[in-house]
Structures are given as structure tokens and as C-alpha cells.
Amino acid sequence: MRKKLCLTVMSITALAGLAACSDEGQPGGGKGSLSSGSESSYERSVRVMFAESANQKVKPVTPISEEIFKRTKIRLVYEAIPASNYNEKKKTLLAMRNLPDIIQIDKQDMNDFASTGVLLPLTSYMNSGLTPNFSALWNKYPEMKSLTLDGELYGFPAVARNEAKNGFGPVIRVDLLQKHGLQVPATFDELLTTLSALKQLYPDSVPWTMRKGTSQLLATSAYMLGSGYSIGNGLYFDQDLDGGRYVYGPATAQFKKVLAYFHRAFELGVLDPDYAVSTQQQWTEKLISGRSFFFLDNSGFGLNFTRSLHRTSPGAAFQLIKVPEYAPGKARALYYPTTISGKIFAISSRTKDPASVVKLLDWMYGEEASNLMNFGLEGIHYTKNEKGEPAYSASYVESFKDASPTPYYALYSDLGCCQLGFTPLYSNTMSQFQIEKLTGNWDELNETYWQLVSRDPAYREPILDPPLTRQEAQRVKEVNRRLNDWLEQEFDKFIMGVKPIEEYDGIISQALELGAAELEQIYNNAYKRFHKNG
Numbered sequence: 001m002r003k004k005l006c007l008t009v010m011s012i013t014a015l016a017g018l019a020a021c022s023d024e025g026q027p028g029g030g031k032g033s034l035s036s037g038s039e040s041s042y043e044r045s046v047r048v049m050f051a052e053s054a055n056q057k058v059k060p061v062t063p064i065s066e067e068i069f070k071r072t073k074i075r076l077v078y079e080a081i082p083a084s085n086y087n088e089k090k091k092t093l094l095a096m097r098n099l100p101d102i103i104q105i106d107k108q109d110m111n112d113f114a115s116t117g118v119l120l121p122l123t124s125y126m127n128s129g130l131t132p133n134f135s136a137l138w139n140k141y142p143e144m145k146s147l148t149l150d151g152e153l154y155g156f157p158a159v160a161r162n163e164a165k166n167g168f169g170p171v172i173r174v175d176l177l178q179k180h181g182l183q184v185p186a187t188f189d190e191l192l193t194t195l196s197a198l199k200q201l202y203p204d205s206v207p208w209t210m211r212k213g214t215s216q217l218l219a220t221s222a223y224m225l226g227s228g229y230s231i232g233n234g235l236y237f238d239q240d241l242d243g244g245r246y247v248y249g250p251a252t253a254q255f256k257k258v259l260a261y262f263h264r265a266f267e268l269g270v271l272d273p274d275y276a277v278s279t280q281q282q283w284t285e286k287l288i289s290g291r292s293f294f295f296l297d298n299s300g301f302g303l304n305f306t307r308s309l310h311r312t313s314p315g316a317a318f319q320l321i322k323v324p325e326y327a328p329g330k331a332r333a334l335y336y337p338t339t340i341s342g343k344i345f346a347i348s349s350r351t352k353d354p355a356s357v358v359k360l361l362d363w364m365y366g367e368e369a370s371n372l373m374n375f376g377l378e379g380i381h382y383t384k385n386e387k388g389e390p391a392y393s394a395s396y397v398e399s400f401k402d403a404s405p406t407p408y409y410a411l412y413s414d415l416g417c418c419q420l421g422f423t424p425l426y427s428n429t430m431s432q433f434q435i436e437k438l439t440g441n442w443d444e445l446n447e448t449y450w451q452l453v454s455r456d457p458a459y460r461e462p463i464l465d466p467p468l469t470r471q472e473a474q475r476v477k478e479v480n481r482r483l484n485d486w487l488e489q490e491f492d493k494f495i496m497g498v499k500p501i502e503e504y505d506g507i508i509s510q511a512l513e514l515g516a517a518e519l520e521q522i523y524n525n526a527y528k529r530f531h532k533n534g
Contacts (some may be wrong), residue, residue, distance in 0.1 A: 043073040046357060047100030049090070050345075052080035053420045054280060055409045062416035067377050074360055078422065084279070094118060099348035101357055102422075106342055107147055107465065108232055110154050111473040119154040120347040125358045126153070133365035137425075141339055146464040146530065149473060155346035156361045156424055161370065163338040164429040165454045168220045169299030174319045176293060187325045188225060188261065191294075195270040198293050208265060209272040209292040211283035214491050217275055218258070221296050224333050224458075225261060226326040227254040233480055234487065235519055237463045237527075240332070244463070246523040248516035250487050256504045259494040266495055276492050290316070303449060304406050307441065320449055323458035331458040340464065345424060364424045374427040376415050392431070397438040408435040465523065466530035472522050479515035487511065 052058050058080040079100055081089050086104075093099055094113045105119075113119065126135055137159055138144055147157055170191070177184060177194070180201060185191040195207040210217050215231045222229040228236030228249040238247045249255045265271035272278055272292070286292035288308035295301070302318035309316035325331045347357050363369050375382035375390040382390045392411075403410030408431065412418045419428040436442040453459070468476065490507055493499040 043075070044352065044356070045075045045077055046102060046351075046360070047077045047079060048102040048422055049079040049081060049093075049100045050104035050422055051083040051086035051420075053083055055405050056413045056420045058421070059413060059416055062414065063376050063381065064373060064416050067372065074356070076422075097350075099350070101348055101351040102345055102361070103348070104422075105155060105344050105346050107344065110147070110149055110344065110346070111468055112477045114149050114152070114154045115470050115474060117349055120349045120351065120354050120358075122153045122155070122347075122358065123151075125355065130355060130358055131362040134362045137365060143464050144340060146467050147340070147344065148467045150470045151467075155344035156365075158341045158343040158345065158419075158423070159365070159425050160337075160339055160341055160419070161374070161425060161427045162430040164433070164450065165335050165338060165459070166298070166300055166429065167333060167335040167453065167459060168224075168297055169320050169333065169453060169456075170224075170296050170324060171294065171299050171302040171318050171320050173293040173316065174321075175315055175317045184321050185324055186322070191324055192261075192265055192268060192270055195265075195294055196268050199269050202293075204291070206272045206286055206292045207270045208294045208296075209278065209283050209286045210275055210295060210297065211278055211280040213278065214276050214495070215488060216297070217262070218491065222249060222255065222258050224296070224323055224326060224331075225258045226330070226332075227252060227258050229255070229258075232484065233476075233519075234483065234516070235523055237465075239460060239463070246520050246527065248511070248520050250483075250491075251508050251511040251516035253508070256501065256508070259491065259504060260501045262495045263497055263501060267497065271495075275495075287318070299453060300449070303446060306445060307406075317445060319445065320452045322452070322456050333456070333459045334462045335459050337462055337464075341419070341426075345422070361424060370423075370425040370427075373421075373423045373425075374417050374431060376417070381415065392434050392438060394438050397435055400435070401439040401441075407439045407441060408432045411435055466526040468522070468526050472526060476519060476522060479519055482514050483511060483516065486514075 058078060077100075090103065090105065090109065093103070094105070094109060094116075097116065097118045099118060105113075110119065122131075125131055126138070134156060141159075144157060147153065147155070172184075172194075174184070176182070176198060180197070182194050182197055183190070185194045198207050199205060210220070215229075218229040219231050223236065228238060228247060230236055230249075234248050234250045235246050236249055238245060241247065262271060266273070266275075272286070274282070283292075283295070284305070287295060287305045290309065290313060299320045302320060306316065306318045309318075323331045323333045345361060347354060347361075351357055364373065371378070371382075371390050375392060376396075378384070378390075380393065381396050382392050385391045397407070397411065400407040400411045400414070412420065412431070417423060417427075418431055419426045433442070436446060487507070490499075494501055494504055
């Protein structure tokens, strides 16, 4: 069910009042002013649609929204769509060309829909000097150019501030391993042996559980198992092949091994029998109730699950382990992006006075606006330390010490801030660490976790996909449409044993005939072209 919230979040003051903030690129006054030249107040509504996390509910009024309203006069109407069905809603609106003024998309959406004219091109606004704050980041991070299509930019990417390294990782109940004298698994085969032993000790358990279905299972684990898979596009960049190249994972023999591995897990009773339909809520409940002992996903969730378990089992502990080997001497995983998150805020090509919306978004990339939108009001919610960096106020944070689902998510919801909100230049781990320490939730488990994830040599930096031409993007869209729905139905048949794994060779051949090899060629050519020109 869609939740529409009207929030007085941003507004633009009179032209004269904004001139004093020109060093921050304040959205009004001067060249490209949001107002039409009059010094009277400029006011309008701007609709913004983005995904709402179950962990961080969007509030209609927040301290940040009220403070920004005092400085400005654009009224944002937030259309917060539950993340569980956001993609479906987003793609429907893009296809119908019926967008709000601002919509959260990703690069695949841009490739698929920009050629229809539904999204506002931004390069001309950048070239005219209308985006001083964003242009500074554009020049600082040249990899942003990979987000273009045919040389044009169609959205403002969300950019992280001081993000710590993190990623998908294997997390297990280390207290149960110690209790029963089980070794920490060093290989994926040993992982199944360990989880099988726990299944025998706890017959009613579901040792390995997951969320969001089959595609999420494969996206989180296939790369660690020696192959790779991306939701909505089976391609992935394999750094171990020929100095690095794109591979259509499901059309390879190595992916067949991934499916065979999960079939073994399914047959052993280790893999959640409901893996294909399991929701985030069901996944969470199994892990915090003690019914499940392992997951391979955003490994940071293990810290939250441990705290929930401590309410009934004080000695329980989920902890990240080193990435297991998928073959002798071979282990690999990918960090999350630490700068360019993949989230993009695009502007509808039909929006009224697009220059004002461009300037609004550009203002949000300035230091003053970013501090406000991540830390609240200076002197109330945060102060600046000796380095001039924002630091949350202990008195404010204290009120969230016992809040659910976690102190930091509760604070984010109260302020209306940070990564999961409408925040183009966002804080994530930078904020989380401060809040965890101020509430007394930062302990040895946290120290160990963040050391493990940053020091495991199996982790590598991710590669941003190269920019495509319009013709390439259209062809990729056509081929993906043929492949995706068909393959997603086939995966479960092999995992559940409906089809013998030997028949997957036929799936590989058919996928290659339907265009998997062509997708590889398109992306590898684009990658070479981009890096040659860059």
C-alpha cells in the first residue's frame, strides 16, 4: 500500500535573502535563480518518490524538515513506497511516463527508460554553472561519468560521506559453534557440514535462512561461490578472468555448480525450505528467535540480531567469519560501494520550472545542507568537534538508547535523515558509529566485526558498470526482457530438485542463444571504450 506523506521539507526564500549564502550554492538568487526575478517569495510543491525501509519509517514532520522550511519555501510531498514493492511501482510509473517531480532510480532504470524522454537531462544545467556543489563532486570523483548514457547524465547520484567498508558476508552463531565444539568453517563445503551438524542437534531449526527470495540468495552468494549474478541483469564483472571482464553468470558451468551447491543444502535440510518466498520480516524473526543460525547477506545485520537475542539468550552471538573458500585456496567477496551508492535521484522531464529543482538538489550537496540533512540542527542535535566535523549531541542521542529496531534507525526516523531518506549527500556508517558509541551499544563485538570486514583479504572493491550508448542500452533491455523471467523460474527447479542438475547444460546453451553472449560482448566493449577514453 502506498503511503503518501506531505512534508514541509524544503523551500526557497526570497531572492534577496538567499544572496548571503551564495558560497554554499543556496537554491535561489543569482544566476539561474529559482524565482522568476521578483523579490517576492517563491513557493511551489515538489513531489518526491523513494523507497521506504521497514527499519526507518518516514515521518510527516521532523526537526530537519521544519528547520529547512525556515530557510526556504519549496514544499516537498514525499511519496514513500515500501521497499518490498518499490521496484514494481517505480518501473510502472517510468513505463507510463507518469512521474513525480523527483524519483529514486538506479542505473539500470536510466539505461532502460532515459531514451523515452521521461527523465530530465542534466548536462546543460551543469555546463551553465547551475550546479556548483554537485559539479565539485563530479570533478572529484571521475568514476561518476560511468553513470551517463550516451554522454548525458539523467540523475543525481547519492554520494556517501566517510563510509566504512562493509558488504555481503557469512554470519554465524559463533556461540553455538563453541558450545558444541564445532570448527569455524573455512570452506563452503565445511559450511554445509557445520550447518548439518547444527540441524541434527536442533531438529526443528532452519539453519540457513535468507530474505527477498531466490534472486537475493543468488545475488548475495553466487560471487563467493565462484560465479556471479546481478538482480535484473545476470551480468557481473569477474576480476579473475583475463584481467577482468563481464560474464553472464547463469550461462556458465560455474553457475551450475552454484545451483548444485544450493540443491545439496536444500536436500540436507540446511537451506530454508521457504527460501524462494521468505520476506525480510520472516528472515529476521527466524534469526532473532534462535531458529536460524546462519545468513549470507548484509553482514552488519548480525550486530542487531545479537542484541535482539540477548533479551532472551544473553550469551548468544552472531559474528562475521572469513569468507569461505569456494575452491582450494580461492575465496572472494565484494565490498559495497563506499562513495557512489547506486541510488540516483532523477527529475521528471515534465516537472514545472526544472531549473529550480536542479538547484534544489544541488544545494543538498553543499556542506551546510548535508550537515543539516544528516545531523539535524547545530547546537541542538549536533555540534562540531575540534576538526570541524559534525558530532551528534549526547543528550539527544541518549533518548534513543533502547529504541527499536535499533537506536540509530530510530534516530534517523526521528530526524528524517541519512542514507535511507531523501539525502543526496548522505551519512551512513559515520552516523551509526557515533550513535552506537553514545548509547553504549559499541562493544567488543562491534570492534571485532569491523576489523574482520576490513581485513579479510577475500574482499575486493566493486567495479562500476561502464556507460552505454542509447543503442546498446536498448539492446540490453530487449535481451534482458527475454532472459530474466524465464531464468528466474528455472533456478528454483534445480535448487529444489524438480529437475536434475545435469539438465542445466541445456539452460546454458539456450541462454547463450537468447542473447547472453551478446550481453557480455556489449558490456565488455563498453568497458574497454570507457577506460580507453578515461
